[in-house]
Amino acid sequence: MYKVSCAECPLRKYEIFEPFTAEEIAFMHSFKAGELVVEPGTTVMMEGMPSPQLYTILEGLGVRYRTLEDGERQVINFALPGDLIGLQAALMGEMSHSFEATTDMRLCVFNKNDLWRLFQHHPQRSYDLTWLSAVEEHFLGEALSTLGRRSAVERVGWALLRVHARLRAVGLESNGAVPMPWRQRDLADALGLSLVHTNKTLQKLRADNLAQWVDGMLSIPDPFALAQVASVDLEAPQRRPLI
Amino acid sequence: MYKVSCAECPLRKYEIFEPFTAEEIAFMHSFKAGELVVEPGTTVMMEGMPSPQLYTILEGLGVRYRTLEDGERQVINFALPGDLIGLQAALMGEMSHSFEATTDMRLCVFNKNDLWRLFQHHPQRSYDLTWLSAVEEHFLGEALSTLGRRSAVERVGWALLRVHARLRAVGLESNGAVPMPWRQRDLADALGLSLVHTNKTLQKLRADNLAQWVDGMLSIPDPFALAQVASVDLEAPQRRPLI
DNA sequence: CGTCCGCTTGAATAGTTTCAATTGAAGTGG
DNA sequence: CCACTTCAATTGAAACTATTCAAGCGGACG
Known part of the structure; x- marks a missing residue:
């Protein structure tokens, strides 16, 4: 330290x-x-x-x-x-x-x-802290709707788009790909899907060239196409780091 | 006004x-x-x-x-x-x-x-506001796990227990029952279940006398029994109104 | 070289959704 | 006061999506 x-x-x-x-x-x-x-x-x-x-x-x-x-x-x-x-x-x-x-x-x-x-x-900083908490709440609400009302393809597509956008926002994109060090198990546990089904869904997206997640790197050739398939609104506000 | x-x-x-x-x-x-x-x-x-x-x-x-x-x-x-x-x-x-x-x-x-x-x-009040936001986040996390990883009976049981506890906490219980003015449709939409399946699950709980939700009133004869069936931890912290 | 871990595959099963239709209660207008 | 509509709850059956079980594969590592 x-x-x-x-x-x-x-x-x-x-x-x-x-x-x-x-x-x-x-x-x-x-x-x-x-x-x-x-x-x-x-x-x-x-x-x-x-x-x-x-x-x-x-x-x-x-x-x-x-x-x-x-x-x-x-x-x-x-x-x-x-x-x-x-x-x-x-x-x-x-x-x-x-x-x-x-x-x-x-x-x-x-x-x-x-x-x-x-x-x-520092009222300004504490205000920001509360803001951050409200943003977190917003994204949890989005996750909740995804788990509650969407199919496997939509869930996986949504998750990949969100993670991709966030990683890009913090400057971790290089050559059109972002690091994606998590396991399929982690993604499955995030989306409320079984590992097997998550795997098969990922393969589908890969086959259609909608998302490539291999060797811990994720690239999304055409975000709009993926958003279409996953019924995701790309315009939705993105999280930005504050503190 | x-x-x-x-x-x-x-x-x-x-x-x-x-x-x-x-x-x-x-x-x-x-x-x-x-x-x-x-x-x-x-x-x-x-x-x-x-x-x-x-x-x-x-x-x-x-x-x-x-x-x-x-x-x-x-x-x-x-x-x-x-x-x-x-x-x-x-x-x-x-x-x-x-x-x-x-x-x-x-x-x-x-x-x-x-x-x-x-x-x-008013730093104390703004601190409380942030606290409130953190509590909200906590409960959204709980909802997320419920939608992601639980069966229909568990979801419905969980929701009824939570709502019951919260309504009791704000003093809306009378004669062992709390008001439950929402529709089965609302509960279904909260739990990510179809209306039909929510209905059948409620009937099952009713038949086993685990939860009675009729005429806009909800009563839970034995919360521990319901918690058992729904794999819910009754000890989990409850929300309390702050502002 | 053997073990572990993550990914992949196939088949059987179970849980949930969708569709379609019925009932009863409550409200509306003639 | 009675047909007519509406809405919530209910039911049964069929279709489907996702889970579970079981097994295999390849790379990494000691």
């Missing part, structure tokens, strides 16, 4: 919209407690457990999931750089889902005690 | 935990813009539309839902007294779901412009 310059911290992204005051920059330095580097497969936060800390993903990809009574797993969503992890634990006392790193990951660590300090002295 | 005494406003519930200062009470009076009374079936907020206002349900029951491209409807959740409606529109600019009153309803109206004032001058 070591301190890094604020320039490397995603909090800096704010500057695009509104420059920081000297006081604010000083505050953020004090807010950031350090960094955490973890290996693939590491469970960073566990459902039901309290956590004294709050994280922002600096680098790497992960997955948020819940475990059901019968041992089944429901993936809540995939986590990308810029995502905030552990707000629930900070506010509610304990996490309602687990968080696991899928690749090597570098996290920016904040102390949950400092959160209250943020609310007291 | 007319002003009501603060004693009638749910914001007053805070006093249970922490007395208001004179300044805060004055602030809340200024925050509350008035009241809105609507009839059953009224769409209070529409997905995709901005809204200059923010509501708290004082009385009555409603439903939050999204409409999909193909016209299908996904119920996000059922809304009870104490629930905050329209935070998304206030923060993100537009609603990601619609809100409709199921029964006669009385709403407390706030102006979205005042929200920023809240964040600036």
Whole structure:
């Protein structure tokens, strides 16, 4: 664990919209407690457990999931750089889902005690935090409709389009492809489908050249065509990292 | 539209935990813009539309839902007294779901412009708002796992238990029964099941005397038995109204 | 070289949807 | 006051989608 310059911290992204005051920059330095580097497969936060800390993903990809009574797993969503992890634990006392790193990951660590300090002295930042929470709620609502009312092809197509767009938004696209390090098992658990059926659906999309997901890389030759097949509205607002 | 005494406003519930200062009470009076009374079936907020206002349900029951491209409807959740409606529109600019009153309803109206004032001058209240948002996220996660990984009996059982508990929590239980004014169609759309299958599942639960939902009233003779059948963890945290 | 893991395949099964039609209660207009 | 419409709940049967079970394949790794 070591301190890094604020320039490397995603909090800096704010500057695009509104420059920081000297006081604010000083505050953020004090807010950031350090960094955490973890290996693939590491469970960073566990459902039901309290956590004294709050994280922002600096680098790497992960997955948020819940475990059901019968041992089944429901993936809540995939986590990308810029995502905030552990707000629930900070506010509610304990996490309602687990968080696991899928690749090597570098996290920016904040102390949950400092959160209250943020609310007291930085209304703009706390407003943004609430905004972030509202955005999360929005995307969960979208996921809910997908699981509730869509066929396998639509679910898989929707998930690939969303993940692709988000990875592009955080600048992880190269040569028209984005990293997709998760397993078919993860996608199946995210979409409420069996592994077998997810596999067959992926093959269908691959055969029609609508989406290529091979060797941990995903490319979507024609997003509009895939959106058509998956009945997805491409115009829907995309998530953008804030903190 | 007319002003009501603060004693009638749910914001007053805070006093249970922490007395208001004179300044805060004055602030809340200024925050509350008035009241809105609507009839059953009224769409209070529409997905995709901005809204200059923010509501708290004082009385009555409603439903939050999204409409999909193909016209299908996904119920996000059922809304009870104490629930905050329209935070998304206030923060993100537009609603990601619609809100409709199921029964006669009385709403407390706030102006979205005042929200920023809240964040600036009342850190405790804005913290609570974020907390509320985190709780909402928690319950959406629970709904997501239910739709993704559970059978029809489990879904229906889960929904009935949750709604029952929430209605009880806001004091709407009488003679062991709570009001359940929604239609089988609404429940089906909430659970991602067909109407026919929802109907047959309800009948099964009724036959086994696990849940009686007739004439708009719901009673659950033995919650533990139902929780058993539905593989639901009764110990899971319940939502409590905050604002 | 053997084991593990992720991906793939086929066949049988089960759960859920869709279609089509009926009932009863409540509301509407002549 | 009675036909007529409407809406929610209900039923049965047929069709289908997705799950489960079971097995095989290939690459990675010790």
